[in-house]
Amino acid sequence: MIQGLLQRELLLHWVSVGFYAISAILFLFATSFARPRVLRSAFCLTVIGMGVHAAAFALRWAVTGRLPAIGRYETFSGLALVGVITFLVVGLVRPELRWTGVLVMPFSFLTIGLGVMASPEIRAAPRSFATYWLVIHVLFAKLAFGASLVGTSLAWLGIWKGRDSAEPRREVTPPEPGSFPAPAALDELSYRFIGLAFLALVIMLISGSIWANLAWGAYWGWEPVETWSLIAWLVYGIYLHLRRTYGWRGRRAAWVATLGFALFLFALWGLGAVFENQHSRYFQ
Amino acid sequence: MAVGLLFAAKSLFPAVPPLMPAIGAALLFLSASTGACLGRQVKVAWRRSFPSSGEVWPQGELLVLPVPSTMSAPRVREIVREELAGLRYRPCLRPPQPSPSATLTATKHSLGHWGSPLLHLGLLLIAAGTALIAFTQTWGRTVVVEGERFVDRRGDYVVFRQAPLARVQPMRVKFVVDRVQTAYTTSGQVDDYSATITLLDDQGKPLRRTIIAAGQPLFAGKVTVHRHRFGYAPLLVLGHSRQSAEPFGLAALVVVDTLGQIGDGERYEGEFVEPLSEQRLRLRFFPDWEARAGRNLSSRPRRPAVELALLQPDTRQTIRSTIIPLGSSSSLNGLVVAFQGYRRWISFTVTSERGRPLLFAGFALAVLGGGLLYLLNPREVHALIDPAGQIKLRGSSKQGASLFAQELAVLSKRIEARLVREGGKSA
Numbered sequence: 001m002i003q004g005l006l007q008r009e010l011l012l013h014w015v016s017v018g019f020y021a022i023s024a025i026l027f028l029f030a031t032s033f034a035r036p037r038v039l040r041s042a043f044c045l046t047v048i049g050m051g052v053h054a055a056a057f058a059l060r061w062a063v064t065g066r067l068p069a070i071g072r073y074e075t076f077s078g079l080a081l082v083g084v085i086t087f088l089v090v091g092l093v094r095p096e097l098r099w100t101g102v103l104v105m106p107f108s109f110l111t112i113g114l115g116v117m118a119s120p121e122i123r124a125a126p127r128s129f130a131t132y133w134l135v136i137h138v139l140f141a142k143l144a145f146g147a148s149l150v151g152t153s154l155a156w157l158g159i160w161k162g163r164d165s166a167e168p169r170r171e172v173t174p175p176e177p178g179s180f181p182a183p184a185a186l187d188e189l190s191y192r193f194i195g196l197a198f199l200a201l202v203i204m205l206i207s208g209s210i211w212a213n214l215a216w217g218a219y220w221g222w223e224p225v226e227t228w229s230l231i232a233w234l235v236y237g238i239y240l241h242l243r244r245t246y247g248w249r250g251r252r253a254a255w256v257a258t259l260g261f262a263l264f265l266f267a268l269w270g271l272g273a274v275f276e277n278q279h280s281r282y283f284q
Numbered sequence: 285m286a287v288g289l290l291f292a293a294k295s296l297f298p299a300v301p302p303l304m305p306a307i308g309a310a311l312l313f314l315s316a317s318t319g320a321c322l323g324r325q326v327k328v329a330w331r332r333s334f335p336s337s338g339e340v341w342p343q344g345e346l347l348v349l350p351v352p353s354t355m356s357a358p359r360v361r362e363i364v365r366e367e368l369a370g371l372r373y374r375p376c377l378r379p380p381q382p383s384p385s386a387t388l389t390a391t392k393h394s395l396g397h398w399g400s401p402l403l404h405l406g407l408l409l410i411a412a413g414t415a416l417i418a419f420t421q422t423w424g425r426t427v428v429v430e431g432e433r434f435v436d437r438r439g440d441y442v443v444f445r446q447a448p449l450a451r452v453q454p455m456r457v458k459f460v461v462d463r464v465q466t467a468y469t470t471s472g473q474v475d476d477y478s479a480t481i482t483l484l485d486d487q488g489k490p491l492r493r494t495i496i497a498a499g500q501p502l503f504a505g506k507v508t509v510h511r512h513r514f515g516y517a518p519l520l521v522l523g524h525s526r527q528s529a530e531p532f533g534l535a536a537l538v539v540v541d542t543l544g545q546i547g548d549g550e551r552y553e554g555e556f557v558e559p560l561s562e563q564r565l566r567l568r569f570f571p572d573w574e575a576r577a578g579r580n581l582s583s584r585p586r587r588p589a590v591e592l593a594l595l596q597p598d599t600r601q602t603i604r605s606t607i608i609p610l611g612s613s614s615s616l617n618g619l620v621v622a623f624q625g626y627r628r629w630i631s632f633t634v635t636s637e638r639g640r641p642l643l644f645a646g647f648a649l650a651v652l653g654g655g656l657l658y659l660l661n662p663r664e665v666h667a668l669i670d671p672a673g674q675i676k677l678r679g680s681s682k683q684g685a686s687l688f689a690q691e692l693a694v695l696s697k698r699i700e701a702r703l704v705r706e707g708g709k710s711a
Contacts, residue, residue, distance in 0.1 A: 127467060127476035128498035184686035192658060192684065199654035206410070206647045215498045217510030217633030219417075227303060234310040241317040244683075245324075 005063050006120065012056035013077065013116050019049025020084070020109040027101040034180075043091055043098050046105060050084045053112070057081055066125045069138045076115025078138070079145050079268070080108045086146030096181045097189065103153035114269075133211035137204055144200035145268065148236075151193030152261045155254035158186030187250060191243055194257050198236040201264075205233060228267035235260035318404055325400075347677040347696045352707030357384070357669045363706070364388055364667045364675060367698045371691065373665060388667040396660030396682065402653025409646030416639030423635045428461045428481075429517050430628040457507055457634055458484040462493070464514055464628035477514045479630045496632075512631040515552045516569040518590050519625040522558060524618060555595070561619060566593040566602070569626065573609065590623050592616055663688055665695065675699065 026042035029035065057077060060068045068074035083104065091098040161183045181189075208226070209219040220226060239256040242248040248256070351360050361377075365388060368375045373390035462480040478497035482490045483504055496502050502509040552569040571585035593605035594617050606614045606621075613622035663681035670676055677696055681688035 124475060126498065127478075131499045133499075182686060185690070188684040188686050195654075195658040199651070199658055202650055202654060206650075210644075210647075211499070213510075214501060215510075217501065217508070217512065217635060231303065231307065231310075234307065234314070237314050238310060238317075241314060241321070245317050245321045 002063055005059060006122070009056050009059040009063065010116075010120050012052050012059065013112070013120075016049045016053035016056060017109065017112055017116055019045055019052060020080075020105060020112060023049060023101070024105040024109045027099075027105050031099055031102040039098055039101070042101060042105070043088075046084060046101065047088060050081070050088055053077070053081050053084065064122050064125075066129065067135055067138060069134070070123050070125060070129075071121075072118035073115050073120045076111050076118070078142055080112035080115065082139075082142035082146040083108045083111065083149045086143070086150050090150055094189075097154070097186075099180055100150060100153040100157055103156060104149055107149055107153075128215040131211060131214065133207050133214065136207040137211055140200045140204040140207065141268070144197045144204055144264065147193050147200055148197035148257075148261045148264055151190045151197055152254075152257050154186045154190035154193060155257050158183040158190060159251050159254050161186065183250075187253070190254070190257065191240075194236060194260070195240060197260075197264075198233065198240060201229065201233040201236065205229060224271045225267050228263060228271055232260055232263035232267055235263055321400075322404075347692060349675040349677065349696055349700055349703070351669070351673045351675060352703055353673060355703065355707040357671070358382060359706075360669050360675065360703070361388060361667075363702045364669070364699055365390075367695060367702065368665060368667075370698070371695060384669075384671050388669075390665045390667070391662070392664075393660035393662045396656050396662040399653050399655070399657025399660065402649050403657055404653070406646045406648070406650025406653050409642050409649060411646075413639035413642030413644075413646055416642060417637045418639075420639070421635060421637045423633070423637075425512055425631055425633050427629050427631045428459065430461050430464050430479075430630070432460065432627075457504075457509070458486075458488070459509070460484065461630055464630050466514075477511070477630070479511060479514070481509070481632075506636045508635050508637075510633040510635070512633045514628060514630045515554075516571070517627045517629050518567065518569050518623060519627070520567075520590070521613075521622040521624055522560060523620045524560060558619060563617065563619065564595045564597050564600070565616075566595050566600075567591070568593075573607070585626070588626060592621055661688075663691075665692065 023042045023045040026038055026045065030038035030042055057068060060074065060077075068078060087101060087104040087108075090100070161180060205226075212221065213219045235256065239253065239260055242256060243253055361382070365375045368388070368390040371392070373392045374394075375388050375390035377386050378389050379386055459481045462482060464477060464479045466477045467475050476498055478495050478500075480493065480495050481502065482493045483502070485491050492502075492504065494502050496509060496511050498511065501511075553566065555564065555566050557563070558565055568591040570589050570591065573587045573589035587609065589607055589609045591605055591607050592614070594603045595601065596603060604617055606616050608614045608621060608623040610623055610625070613620060615621070661681055661684050663679060665677065665679035668676045677692065677699075679688065679692050
């Protein structure tokens with residue numbers, strides 16, 4: 001019975017990988033050749049892919065009886081799902097920002113691809129996982145990933161569109177449906193999304209340390225994932241200050257945002273494979 | 285603040301990484317920048333509280349809309365007010381009495397002004413809580429054998445590492461461990477463990493009995509007791525084979541720690557110096573000797589055995605070893621060893637910290653402040669009905685100038701449409 005459900009769940013995951021791959025190609029095509037119609041199709045495919053992905057994730061949650069956050073398969077699947085949901089929410093609220101799919105979708109495809117290549121075997125959760133702090137910690141880590149992915153994509157999309165001008169140009173006319181937003185608006189939205197990622201990282205770090213204290217009697221252990229997540233958070237803090245206090249905009253700010261995103265990715269993806277640590281025991 | 289944070293981090297977490305200088309530099313930059321930002325905000329607040337005569341209008345782009353000559357100023361003001369309310373602004377007239385110089389001032393998301401101060405205050409409280417913990421914490425670890433009452437060598441209390449300003453001198457914690465329970469995963473490996481502990485008062489009377497496990501520490505007054513590790517303590521009776529009349533002369537309870545999960549089941553290992561011959565011995569405890577991986581799912585050992593190995597004193601390489609099942613004896617290099625029983629042990633981390641409420645309050649404030657800061661964008665729109673037949677619109681927003689400019693453009697289009705609809709085209 002469980003084996004059958006797991007096979008269906010794996011199949012659904014692979015179907016969503018297919019949808020994400022096609023939508024990533026369509027987003028690239030739509031952006032390269034400025035085709036709003038293709039963009040709409042890509043967005044619709046992403047919605048369907050997300051639905052299938054969410055069903056797979058929910059099925060796994062039901063089968064395991066816990067939040068799927070153990071092992072590379074579950075972790076990467078969860079990260080991709082939250083990244084795509086963040087993008088879809090942004091795209092539904094502000095249709096002119098659907099162009100960010102050109103960066104978000106290939107990245108989400110890569111993330112879920114890395115996940116489904118890992119072993120889908122179910123691993124039992126240790127007793128220390130039976131706490132709501134785990135849900136807060138993991139969900140906000142994923143939200144931080146989704147927000148920083150969308151934020152960094154917006155920053156680079158703004159630079160790409162405004163590449164002819166030195167500074168992002170401000171336009172007072174609201175964008176027409178399907179048209180490309182002004183580079184300055186993209187730059188500002190990027191700032192807001194990275195602000196959201198910063199806030200999610202605060203919650204992730206603090207809830208993680210409260211959980212660690214409850215489980216092991218120590219708030220912080222300077223283990224690699226903790227340390228690099230803290231560094232990513234500090235870089236995002238510096239980014240926000242550079243923008244608010246020192247007026248950094250455009251390309252310079254985008255590079256700092258990208259550095260923060262790269263550090264966060266390194267903490268999420270890279271460290272588990274390099275160093276043995278508390279996180280990698282559950283992540284690998 | 286940054287220096288304080290670094291110092292606190294160094295005291296609280298001795299195993300700081302080599303990246304600490306980079307983290308310190310980032311904290312220094314953020315502190316300096318926060319100071320600069322705070323100074324600027326105080327300046328702005330001062331200007332707002334005591335405006336000079338020329339500062340009626342805020343900075344920003346000015347939009348001028350023509351008013352049809354058929355419309356009266358109060359009606360135009362009413363239209364502007366309604367359109368502002370339609371965009372979820374809260375308009376009010378300044379000064380409140382209608383006059384040609386009265387400005388319609390509308391605000392939106394004003395609560396967002398509190399975001400940045402609350403976020404920074406929250407982070408400061410977290411830093412203060414961390415520092416307080418670092419300077420006043422009493423912290424330590426101890427091993428308690430199942431069924432035994434914990435007694436420190438220096439008396440019937442626990443003396444732990446204490447921070448420079450710790451006032452709990454010494455921390456009095458007495459407890460007895462009634463039972464240690466292990467939990468297994470389906471693979472047969474130890475997944476987690478819990479212990480039933482009883483807290484005692486000064487006379488040794490039980491105060492509280494509770495189960496302590498991962499995520500379930502014991503909160504007792506000022507102290508918190510967390511479980512840390514667990515293992516076994518085999519009871520060995522040692523003697524020399526030469527003393528045939530009294531072969532077993534010494535009993536030793538050797539604490540062995542978790543070695544890991546190695547293919548053939550659980551193993552626990554420890555080393556000790558045998559006091560009669562002063563030979564160094566390595567002891568391994570097997571809860572289920574000859575068990576295959578994945579088969580030992582019992583929370584109690586089934587066929588326990590110890591492996592005793594004689595070690596080279598300098599290189600610690602095994603010279604000779606023997607396996608002794610429970611209730612049996614064996615000889616090793618002239619030493620007779622009997623394995624007579626075992627108990628479990630658990631080690632605890634006991635802490636007393638005063639900074640925890642500050643830490644939690646800071647967390648709550650930082651989340652609240654961050655939410656206000658990033659979800660709300662405070663903005664203001666000022667509208668002046670000019671006697672010359674014009675509406676002058678100008679506004680400012682705390683962040684997102686480009687998006688605000690678009691909103692202002694939408695507002696002006698709506699007002700224009702209303703004016704045309706109600707008053708006809710202006711000249």
